[in-house]
Amino acid sequence: MPLVISGSTAGGRGRPAVLAAAAARGLLGGLAGAAAMTASQRLERAVTGRPASHVPGRTLLLLAGRSPGEDDRPGGATLAMVVATSAALGAVRGVWRASGLLRVRADVAQTLLRIIVDQTLENATGAGAPPRTWRSGEGFVEVVHAAVAAVATGAVVERLVEPVLESRRGTTSH
Template sequence: MLRNALWQGMVAGLVGTAVMTVGEKLEQRLSGRPDSHVPARTLERLMGLPERPRRQPRALNLAMHYGQGALLGILRSLMAQVGLRGAWASTMFSMVRLTNDQILENATGVGAPPTTWPRGELAVDLLHKTVYGFATGAVSDALAAREGMGPGQRHAAIRPGRHHGVGPAPRPARV
């Protein structure tokens, strides 16, 4: 399960990041919002690289953007492997994606807490992270579904709904 979660998650995360990036570029064309260089600035600080405020480090921006998306995709894939699938799981994961950004950006001093942002910027960021979360989730869920139900789904199938006194699903036979 873990090995599949690794490769499937990286694939799903890269697809989710690509979908999010396309959405961001479309939104920027419509809104006139400039590119954000926060991912690059965050990576510079995490890696201890020299900062050059007048330079727009596109390669670092892409490395952070796609690298973070691929690595977080592993978590969403693991969710799908254990049976956390669908819109509810993708909603939970979207918040993880946003939280990860905020931890790194605030820890490095590159970003500020979202509660201090203009509401429009916050809405745009939430939209893009949700697009990433659902796109990554769709790919993760589809790849995990090829292997059948996850343990959580097998447990839920014992007696649909949440009921008192339903024990865990039987362990799968060892091969």
């Protein structure tokens, strides 16, 4: 059932409670996004023969204070990082939806945010390399998978959260 709010509150709840509920529902969308991205990556690798990336898992291990080697293939940590990042972005997506950032604009914003978050964490920990150093085509593939996650997340969030806090202030002057 969508989060529906009359006016700016629901049952006397204020904006913070509405946003918290939207974020919680957005988490569900993020989990759907993680599943969709994982499936798209598996399909793409089956077609292209590209090996699985374990950079997200090594990133998570580094964030947790461990020291994985370049040859480590932490499958569980990789999946955990994908799910955690997707859930967090789903929460953000729920807040965006409640606030009025909708559909394609939200898909594009989430795709970009996914790439930014992944690259920031991977490069800050030393687990990954900047996209400008990747082999030809790798960046495109990463963007496609991030977009798949964004669209799947959005499909769920758009059903669970209504844009009830969308404001009309500032539409005529800035």
